[in-house]
Amino acid sequence: MPPIPPSAPAPLDGIRVLSLLGDDYEDLELWYPKLRIEEAGGHMTLAAVTAGRTYRGKHGYPCVSDAAIATMDAADFHGIVIPGGWMPDSLRRDQAVLELVRKFAGQGKVVAAICHGGWIPISAGIYRGVRVTGSAGIKDDLVNAGGIWEDAPVVVDRHFVSSRKPADLPAFAAAIVRLLTPTRPL
Secondary structure: OOOOOOOOOOOOOOOEEEEEOOOOEOHHHHHHHHHHHHHOOOEEEEEEOOOOOEEEEOOOOEEEOOEEHHHOOHHHOOEEEEOOEOHHHHHOOOHHHHHHHHHHHHOOOEEEEEHHHHHHHHHHOOOOOOEEOOOHHHHHHHHHOOOEEOOOOEEEEOOEEEEOOHHHHHHHHHHHHHHHOOOOOO
8 A cells, every 4th residue: 555645635534543551451543543543544532440540451552541521512513432451341331431442332433342341342232143253252241141152353344343362452453443444423
């Protein structure tokens, strides 16, 4: 694919994506999509329980949150990315997180989860009848939540994107960028 000329707008110019953040996030599963979205001209906001705090990934990589989850509104974004790691297990206990994810799904916006990130959509109750994948460790959880399990590097069902593990990140990020291009009005 030839590079985009400097005068041409980037494919995700003006697109805003939210990503969830917390301690023990899977480092690559947060940073790879963030960098791919920004490379395509989009903007990613990193939201955690506390704004401005530094959170550490499972492998020690630090990340400072841009905003507090409780202040986020799905209407301000085109999609949400939910990285894995152990972070989703703690965030899925927060009702503000679950309600926010439900709003993204209800508005038909991109909801992308990778690895253990699927725990949050499971707890939000949005996977019933959706084709999904995720870490083999949460396969039973996905199925019990009504998801239709597929063992594939990436599964796209309408506005839902899911992947299994860090090795699937190229397919995961490409699917997110593809779904966000061309843009849909907020």
